[in-house]
Amino acid sequence: MALKNLWEQERSQRLQITAERRQQVNQWKQLTQQELQLQADLLHQELSSFVSSLHNNRNLQQQQFQQEIVERQLEILQIKTDVCQRQQEYRQQRAAKAQALFQDLQNFRAILHKNVWGERIHEQVVAPPPAKTEKLVATVPKWAMSRSGIKTSGFRPAVNTMTRKVPALNADTKSKVQQYIQQAEGATLIEIEEVMGLSRVQTIDILRSLIKQGVLEQRDRQYFIRQQAIS
Known part of the structure; x- marks a missing residue:
């Protein structure tokens, strides 16, 4: 009987210790759950605040970007x-x-x-007006165009359709050719021919004569007054 009572006593002690430990474990579990719940609530609150702040910042940045876009536009x-x-x-x-x-x-x-x-003053010959138009078309003689007019306009004057009178070769014509070349500071054969109103043969004869006299010199298809002749 004594052994049985001892076993019963030890058994009750073990049950009591087990119950106490179970109670402690339950308390620890409750405390742990409460702490975890508090931490979860705190994290959820922080996360909500962060998301809200991020959303507000995004809206603010979007507004700033829109404003900058409007300003740039x-x-x-x-x-x-x-x-x-x-x-x-x-x-x-x-x-x-x-x-x-x-x-x-x-x-x-x-x-x-x-x-x-x-x-x-040279007179201009006015051609008859064409049909169904009121504009008058003037034909200008070749000798009425200066060398500067040819260079600045970029085209040569139109040939007069009327018969022109070719001047005879004389000392006055040579003097005019020499004076024109001196004033223009050089001229080509075509320019002299068109400005002076001479034929090709007459122009060549005058230029050859002036070159033989030592008045002109030819460089790059242009004719110039010799410096000695000017001085």
Whole structure:
């Protein structure tokens, strides 16, 4: 009986210890669950705050980007407007410069024509108007175009359809050819022929005569006044 009582006593002690340990484990589990729940709630709150902050930052950045895009578009529009205005100003300036240059060339042509031909005024022959038009087409003689007019206009004057009178070769014609070459600072055979109104044979004869006299010299298909003749 004593052994049985001892076993019963030890058994009750073991059961009590087991119950206490089970209670401790349950308490520890509850505490752990509470701590985990608190940590989870805290992490969830932090995550929600981070997501909200990220969303707000994204919206703010998007608004800033939209504002920058609008500002850039306004700047581009302003630049385009400035460029258009400058282009318009440059066009007006070029037109004014072209008009002034054209006027200067006209004045230079008139001065050169006056220096070469004097005060003599050449009449222009007006051709009859074509059918169904009111414009008058004027045919200008070859000798009415100066060398400067040929160079500035970029084309040669039209040949007069009317029969022209070829001047006879004399000392006055040679003097005019020499004076024209000196004023133009050099001229080609075609330019002399068209400006002076001479034929090809007459022009060649005059140039050969002036070269033999030592008045002219030929360089690169152009005729120039010799420096000795000028001095």
